[in-house]
Amino acid sequence: MPRVAYKDSALTVWRGKDCLRLIDGLTTNHVLDLEKGQVRQTVFTTTAAKIIDFVTVFHMGDFLAVHSHASKLSKLLDHVIPRILGQDVSITDVSSKNVYCIEYGVVNEIVGTFSASNGLTRGDIGSELSILIAALGFEFEEMRSEEEFSQWRVENTIPWNGYEISSVxxxxxxxxxxxxxxxxxxxxxxEILARMVSRGRQGKKLMRVETMSTEPGSITTHGEAYSLAILRTTQ
Amino acid sequence: MDCGTCETSGPVQLMTPEVVDVNLSISNKAQEMLADAFGDDRSMALLVGVLSGGCSGYMYDLQIVEDTDQSCQEVTIDGFRVLVPNASSHLLDGIEIDYVDRLMGGGFRINNPNAESSCGCGESFS
Incomplete structure (x- = not known):
């Protein structure tokens, strides 16, 4: 079970009956039907459809726990808070109370649920990707280096925050x-994303490319033989 | 996961927008349509609110209501009661409520001087 520290993590707790509706109205994925015990990922975007942050929403029953990124939290909250208006939503930042890591390369039979035991919450967010959150002081085992994780991401064309997932x-x-x-x-x-999809024109696309034959400036995650790059499509 | 439920995590500071005394107007065509909708019963009110979401970030929300549990300010224009929630008053000051008589895309429309842009359907603005 290879694991890597998820350093740039933030965790906020969202309470109130309008939380899901608020997130649904501001993000790309459908979350309104999320139920207790489920986890789903979605993207907050600007009016120009650029990424503000890619977040993971855990439905804890009485509240939502939203994993986002520390480097983007301020921008995310600046985007969300003015839009709460009179809705029943309150947000608490509990980032510093927790530690975070990613478990990768292990087959998840079911994606979109999470489990919690002994202070450790494990959200299965992909067929080979889980996010682990535990209270401060918890020691994760079998930790690998970021380089190893990057190599795995390149092999599986997995985008990541700060590399492919950015505001540009x-x-x-x-x-x-x-x-x-x-x-x-x-x-x-x-509107912008729908137009791209309906016209089959999305401009650029994430690709796994040969490192040597790709312009270094367009590489987003460097690997040895192969890398990830976001390149203009021919369409 | 420590969700701060047992401890005293401070909530994120929510910026509460300043409540503005709203000035608004209703076009003649919109008044005609409201008169049709209300009939002689002027105890009902037109609630003009803003919800988050839509293509541009905010969506207008028009309802005919008897009352609301939202904290509102009430404006009376030519006998029509108009309720504006205080929480969205800063987004609605100076609006004109208009009615567009068109087979497609017609209906009530808000002309909002605070809106930097609006989406194609006219329901959403930023």
């Missing part, structure tokens, strides 16, 4: 198309 790209270019719901209705940036 839209979710389709960054390899997050699976988290852009095709029919959920309006959200910020939806």
């Amino acid at each position: 790209h839209h979710p389709l270019a960054a390899g997050l198309a699976a988290f852009v719901h095709p029919a959920k209705g309006c959200y910020i940036g939806q």
Whole structure:
């Protein structure tokens, strides 16, 4: 069970009956039907459909726990808070109370659920990817280096925060198309993404490329033989 | 996961927008349509609110209501009661409520001087 520290993590607790509706109205994936025990990933986007942050929403029953990124939390909250208006939503930042890591390369039979035991919460967010969150002081085992994790990401074309997932790209270019719901209705940036999909033109696309034959400036994650790059498509 | 449920995690500071005394107007065409909708019963009110979401970030929310549990300010224009939630008053000051008589895309429309842009359907603005 290889694991790697998820250093750039933030965790906020969202309470109130309007939380899911608020997140659904501001992000690319459908989350309104999320139920207790489920976890789902979605993207907050600007009106220009650029990524603000890629977040993981845990439905804890009485509240939502939203994993996001420490480097983007301020921007995310600046985006969300003015839009709460009169809705029943309150947000608490509990980032510093927890530690975070990613478990990768292990087959998850079921994706989209989480389990919690002995202070450790494990959200299965992909077929070979889980996010682990535990209270401060917890020691994760079998930790690997970021380089090893990057190599695995390159082999499996997995985009990551700070590499492919950045504010200069839209979710389709960054390899997050699976988290852009095709029919959920309006959200910020939806018109632009819907137009790209309907016209089959998304401009750029995440690709696994040969390192030596790719211009270094377009590589987002460097690997030895292969790398990840976001390149303009021929369409 | 430590969700801060047993301890005293401070909530994120929510910026509460300043409540603005809203000035708004209703076009003649919109007044005609409201008169049709209300009939002689002027105890009902037009609630003009803003929800988050939509393609541009905010969506207008028009409802005919008897009352609301939202904290609102009430404006009366030519006998029509208009309720504006205080929470969204800063986004609605100076609006004109208009009615567009068109087979497609017609209906009530908000002309909002605070909106930097709006989406194609006119329901959403930023």
